[in-house]
Amino acid sequence: xxxxxxxxxxxxxxxxxxxxxxxxxxxxxxxxxxxxxxxxxxxxxxxxxxxxxxxxxxxxxxxxxxxxxxxxxxxxxxxxxxxxxxxxxxxxxxxxxxxxxxxxxxxxxxxxxxxxxxxxxxxxxxxxxxxxxxxxxxxxxxxxxxxxxxxxxxxxxxxxxxxxxxxxxxxxxxxxxxxxxxxxxxxxxxxxxxxxxxxxxxxxxxxxxxxxxxxxxxxxxxxxxxxxxxxxxxxxxxxxxxxxxxxxxxxxxxxxxxxxxxxxxxxxxxxxxxxxxxxxxxxxxxxxxxxxxxxxxxxxxxxxxxxxxxxxxxxxxxxxxxxxxxxxxxxxxxxxxxxxxxxxxxxxxxxxxxxxxxxxxxxxxxxxxxxxxxxxxxxxxxxxxxxxxx
Amino acid sequence: xxxxxxxxxxxxxxxxxxxxxxxxxxxxxxxxxxxxxxxxxxxxxxxxxxxxxxxxxxxxxxxxxxxxxxxxxxxxxxxxxxxxxxxxxxxxxxxxxxxxxxxxxxxxxxxxxxxxxxxxxxxxxxxxxxxxxxxxxxxxxxxxxxxxxxxxxxxxxxxxxxxxxxxxxxxxxxxxxxxxxxxxxxxxxxxxxxxxxxxxxxxxxxxxxxxxxxxxxxxxxxxxxxxxxxxxxxxxxxxxxxxxxxxxxxxxxxxxxxxxxxxxxxxxxxxxxxxxxxxxxxxxxxxxxxxxxxxxxxxxxxxxxxxxxxxxxxxxxxxxxxxxxxxxxxxxxxxxxxxxxxxxxxxxxxxxxxxxxxxxxxxxxxxxxxxxxxxxxxxxxxxxxxxxxx
Numbered sequence: 001x002x003x004x005x006x007x008x009x010x011x012x013x014x015x016x017x018x019x020x021x022x023x024x025x026x027x028x029x030x031x032x033x034x035x036x037x038x039x040x041x042x043x044x045x046x047x048x049x050x051x052x053x054x055x056x057x058x059x060x061x062x063x064x065x066x067x068x069x070x071x072x073x074x075x076x077x078x079x080x081x082x083x084x085x086x087x088x089x090x091x092x093x094x095x096x097x098x099x100x101x102x103x104x105x106x107x108x109x110x111x112x113x114x115x116x117x118x119x120x121x122x123x124x125x126x127x128x129x130x131x132x133x134x135x136x137x138x139x140x141x142x143x144x145x146x147x148x149x150x151x152x153x154x155x156x157x158x159x160x161x162x163x164x165x166x167x168x169x170x171x172x173x174x175x176x177x178x179x180x181x182x183x184x185x186x187x188x189x190x191x192x193x194x195x196x197x198x199x200x201x202x203x204x205x206x207x208x209x210x211x212x213x214x215x216x217x218x219x220x221x222x223x224x225x226x227x228x229x230x231x232x233x234x235x236x237x238x239x240x241x242x243x244x245x246x247x248x249x250x251x252x253x254x255x256x257x258x259x260x261x262x263x264x265x266x267x268x269x270x271x272x273x274x275x276x277x278x279x280x281x282x283x284x285x286x287x288x289x290x291x292x293x294x295x296x297x298x299x300x301x302x303x304x305x306x307x308x309x310x311x312x313x314x315x316x317x318x319x320x321x322x323x324x325x326x327x328x329x330x331x332x333x334x335x336x337x338x339x340x341x342x343x344x345x346x347x348x349x350x351x352x353x354x355x356x357x358x359x360x361x362x363x364x365x366x367x368x369x370x371x372x373x374x375x376x377x378x379x380x381x382x383x384x385x386x387x388x389x390x
Numbered sequence: 391x392x393x394x395x396x397x398x399x400x401x402x403x404x405x406x407x408x409x410x411x412x413x414x415x416x417x418x419x420x421x422x423x424x425x426x427x428x429x430x431x432x433x434x435x436x437x438x439x440x441x442x443x444x445x446x447x448x449x450x451x452x453x454x455x456x457x458x459x460x461x462x463x464x465x466x467x468x469x470x471x472x473x474x475x476x477x478x479x480x481x482x483x484x485x486x487x488x489x490x491x492x493x494x495x496x497x498x499x500x501x502x503x504x505x506x507x508x509x510x511x512x513x514x515x516x517x518x519x520x521x522x523x524x525x526x527x528x529x530x531x532x533x534x535x536x537x538x539x540x541x542x543x544x545x546x547x548x549x550x551x552x553x554x555x556x557x558x559x560x561x562x563x564x565x566x567x568x569x570x571x572x573x574x575x576x577x578x579x580x581x582x583x584x585x586x587x588x589x590x591x592x593x594x595x596x597x598x599x600x601x602x603x604x605x606x607x608x609x610x611x612x613x614x615x616x617x618x619x620x621x622x623x624x625x626x627x628x629x630x631x632x633x634x635x636x637x638x639x640x641x642x643x644x645x646x647x648x649x650x651x652x653x654x655x656x657x658x659x660x661x662x663x664x665x666x667x668x669x670x671x672x673x674x675x676x677x678x679x680x681x682x683x684x685x686x687x688x689x690x691x692x693x694x695x696x697x698x699x700x701x702x703x704x705x706x707x708x709x710x711x712x713x714x715x716x717x718x719x720x721x722x723x724x725x726x727x728x729x730x731x732x733x734x735x736x737x738x739x740x741x742x743x744x745x746x747x748x749x750x751x752x753x754x755x756x757x758x759x760x761x762x763x764x765x766x767x768x769x770x771x772x773x774x775x776x777x778x779x780x
Contacts, residue, residue, distance in 0.1 A: 014391075212610070219606065
């Protein structure tokens with residue numbers, strides 16, 4: 001087991017009727033809040049109204065900053081930082097999914113410095129503090145509600161960069177599964193695929209006989225997310241399914257699965273960030289489209305891990321006595337079958353990406369790979385993997 | 391899934407050569423530290439010397455307070471509180487196992503109030519703050535290094551009471567598996583049994599189709615602890631085994647397994663606290679002696695859970711197609727076999743407790759049950775279970 005630091009100070013309030021706590025939980029950090037949210041859903045399903053009411057009751061003044069899109073843009077964050085400074089905002093609330101929460105984090109980090117916020121993402125400046133951030137999660141997927149990461153897209157350069165710092169853990173995150181009842185089927189599935197990808201990228205790129213507990217955690221999370229996703233697609237208002245999906249997706253990227261594994265990275269996200277940076281596609285859809293190609297690549301580089309994964313998440317259907325390569329193949333077959341059942345893209349072709357686009361995506365990704373310290377993923381290797389994804 | 395709050399702010403520094411961080415990690419909270427430790431092992435294996443050196447280098451003045459025994463006593467904590475007040479201690483360090491860490495927590499809580507510290511344990515006073523506590527873990531077992539609980543024994547009344555409060559999370563805990571190389575075989579095994587008991591008590595008293603991820607976590611932890619314990623008994627200086635045992639035992643009671651399960655309690659610990667309170671026996675040994683009786687009790691009350699546990703932790707040996715009662719029986723057989731392999735007591739008789747002692751233990755435990763809000767465990771029921779343990 002590798003050395004590690006684990007320190008996740010985010011407070012999670014999980015369950016029904018937890019939303020009214022947003023007022024007091026915010027007031028604890030300041031009386032002037034900035035409320036970040038997305039396009040329509042928050043107002044349509046009544047969540048917005050409850051948040052505003054709770055904040056008012058707690059005596060918190062609110063500056064609103066809505067209309068955050070998926071694959072959030074640097075330009076919008078820059079606007080938000082100006083607003084936050086002008087309004088002397090003391091605490092930032094992100095109410096939505098990963099895009100909204102990441103925007104809230106970026107504004108919170110940018111509001112306390114004079115330089116441009118993008119310098120954090122390019123490594124030219126370090127974070128020395130941020131405004132406190134609270135979140136209200138409506139879409140389980142990114143894990144940003146309980147981690148220190150954020151992802152932003154540069155409008156002109158189409159660079160989708162991630163950045164993490166210990167000051168970026170939210171203070172309090174409210175996880176009320178009922179708030180995700182209105183997430184449509186496609187985004188429910190995309191969220192599940194995103195969360196599973198966060199786990200698979202660690203699982204399939206590490207192997208250590210001293211970390212069985214991390215392996216069992218990851219297998220348990222993947223199986224739980226798949227099962228919960230199925231339940232939510234069948235019955236969108238299945239509280240238990242929504243709850244299981246929300247908590248599992250949060251745990252999938254809160255630092256726990258990676259603790260002790262050493263250097264881990266996000267090679268699948270590398271390609272996906274290029275894809276959604278270039279084409280502004282849905283992140284989870286892109287991951288789903290890339291997953292089969294990656295799995296076939298990992299069948300060559302990590303067959304034993306895929307075989308172990310199969311035993312862990314499909315114990316009923318994968319023959320325990322088959323040789324590893326066969327079990328790895330069975331695991332891939334089962335995973336692909338599930339992706340088709342939840343109706344997500346399973347190839348780049350389904351995303352409208354053709355073989356002719358591969359060099360551009362691979363070039364973009366190999367640039368990212370250097371910044372993400374994933375230099376083993378060279379442009380030729382990425383082209384090879386992308387070809388498998390077509 | 392039940393509503394829950396999860397908030398664990400303890401920073402874990404895990405791995406080789408992390409011990410020298412104790413100086414700066416302590417200096418961050420104050421310049422006058424109180425160092426709590428046990429009887430001999432800390433000095434014998436050199437850990438004490440390294441701690442003192444690191445604290446000195448960081449400019450931290452140290453008041454020593456050693457000689458803490460297993461099943462730590464209220465009287466010793468009261469003495470410690472007087473010392474802490476007299477020396478104007480600003481931060482408390484517990485370097486040892488659960489008994490030492492719990493003593494550190496109790497001194498940290500008692501040092502900031504005028505009333506007797508026992509009032510926290512009897513519920514007569516609430517915690518409003520404590521001195522900060524850092525820990526250096528040498529014996530994986532209790533989980534106290536990453537949770538908000540502490541256990542203390544009243545010298546005269548022989549009451550062994552537990553108490554938890556969010557202010558009692560350690561600030562920083564240093565988990566260097568090499569520091570546990572010198573834990574002797576019996577205490578290595580007792581620690582493993584203690585950690586497994588923390589999981590089993592939740593696992594066998596809950597059942598919720600919406601918490602599969604918690605179930606898989608718990609199964610993964612138990613399997614990992616058993617495997618790691620075996621490795622450590624075979625090769626006491628097996629770093630990977632010591633690391634796996636240490637991290638798994640910490641995760642076994644850091645709030646994660648219980649999150650979402652609703653009201654959980656410690657019925658097995660209830661009997662064991664009476665046992666070690668009355669006879670001053672080793673906690674893990676008492677739990678091991680009680681475990682077979684409890685498992686047979688749970689075979690009647692929760693056969694499906696025992697069957698699921700068996701499938702989760704003994705997938706190679708338990709027949710997937712057998713009826714639940716049969717799988718439950720197989721699971722118990724396997725667990726008992728493991729207890730015998732690691733050479734711990736498996737009955738009260740082996741602890742020198744006879745049938746004649748049962749009424750006294752049951753009466754004592756049923757008194758505790760009221761305080762612990764486990765009223766369903768009446769004196770007759772506890773006598774029934776204790777009889778199975780003989």
